[in-house]
Amino acid sequence: DKTLPYDQVNLSELRAFFSHSARFFLQKKLGVYYEKQANTIPDTEPFEIRSLDDYKISETALESLKQNEPIEDLFSQTLHTGLIPSNALGATLLTKAIRRGEAIYSAIENELESKRQIQREVTIGPFKLQIDIQNVYKATIIQARVGRLKDRQILQDWITHLAANLIEEIETKLVHRGDKNQIRTLSLQPIGAKTAEKHLSVFLQAYQNGIETPIFFPPKESRALNKELKNGKDQKSALDKLMAEWTNEYSFSEGPDPYWNNLFDLTKSFNKNFADMAVEIWEPLEKTLANE
Numbered sequence: 007d008k009t010l011p012y013d014q015v016n017l018s019e020l021r022a023f024f025s026h027s028a029r030f031f032l033q034k035k036l037g038v039y040y041e042k043q044a045n046t047i048p049d050t051e052p053f054e055i056r057s058l059d060d061y062k063i064s065e066t067a068l069e070s071l072k073q074n075e076p077i078e079d080l081f082s083q084t085l086h087t088g089l090i091p092s093n094a095l096g097a098t099l100l101t102k103a104i105r106r107g108e109a110i111y112s113a114i115e116n117e118l119e120s121k122r123q124i125q126r127e128v129t130i131g132p133f134k135l136q137i138d139i140q141n142v143y144k145a146t147i148i149q150a151r152v153g154r155l156k157d158r159q160i161l162q163d164w165i166t167h168l169a170a171n172l173i174e175e176i177e178t179k180l181v182h183r184g185d186k187n188q189i190r191t192l193s194l195q196p197i198g199a200k201t202a203e204k205h206l207s208v209f210l211q212a213y214q215n216g217i218e219t220p221i222f223f224p225p226k227e228s229r230a231l232n233k234e235l236k237n238g239k240d241q242k243s244a245l246d247k248l249m250a251e252w253t254n255e256y257s258f259s260e261g262p263d264p265y266w267n268n269l270f271d272l273t274k275s276f277n278k279n280f281a282d283m284a285v286e287i288w289e290p291l292e293k294t295l296a297n298e
């Protein structure tokens with residue numbers, strides 16, 4: 007078993023935990039996986055490009071451009087994978103997917119100079135945090151995505167930002183596709199090492215606790231709760247509203263997720279502990295997050 011002792015934490019594991027604490031617990035602790043089996047290559051030719059494949063093609067295009075690889079190679083290779091129709095429609099769909107990657111790349115191209123890594127083992131209280139951060143360019147970490155920015159991704163980037171600022175004061179830019187497909191950039195401002203350590207210790211303690219006993223902390227709902235409370239809403243009313251939205255099968259909540267539903271009694275999980283943690287985690291992040 008290559009799993010690190012609980013007081014030795016890899017930054018990538020910490021990010022994964024807060025992306026989905028229930029899935030992390032069930033997979034890492036109990037070996038339970040609810041994902042559907044990988045799809046086999048269909049016998050028939052697809053008539054359209056699936057949204058997930060579309061996203062992956064756009065992401066691959068972005069990474070190819072960042073690595074100075076010819077985009078034409080990606081075009082020809084993808085046409086022969088079976089992901090898209092091998093006809094004029096397929097070529098059109100592929101071109102659109104690649105252009106989405108190109109649009110994000112054009113927004114960051116001028117900043118992709120002097121690429122480096124931030125690597126170090128840092129001690130925070132009883133924890134030894136192993137840090138390995140990519141996508142560092144001069145004095146900026148650039149987190150670029152071709153899709154909409156999810157709350158869980160913001161939380162993951164905040165964890166990375168805190169770890170980096172333990173070592174040096176550095177900005178993080180979150181470049182992504184916003185409403186109406188325009189390119190948006192959010193910024194996490196540099197912070198002092200002591201402040202970064204204070205906030206990161208909260209994540210590390212929750213991680214250690216959550217490995218032993220599952221912690222209910224869905225990013226989308228916890229961020230929404232913090233915003234409601236900051237706007238003056240009564241805690242019980244805000245929690246009741248979230249639980250109602252979660253259980254509404256027509257809402258775009260994380261409710262149908264089997265990892266949450268099979269691990270927690272949802273009628274008891276939207277409680278004061280959840281609310282307190284939401285504020286402790288999200289409020290410092292929101293204060294540091296800025297639009298460009």
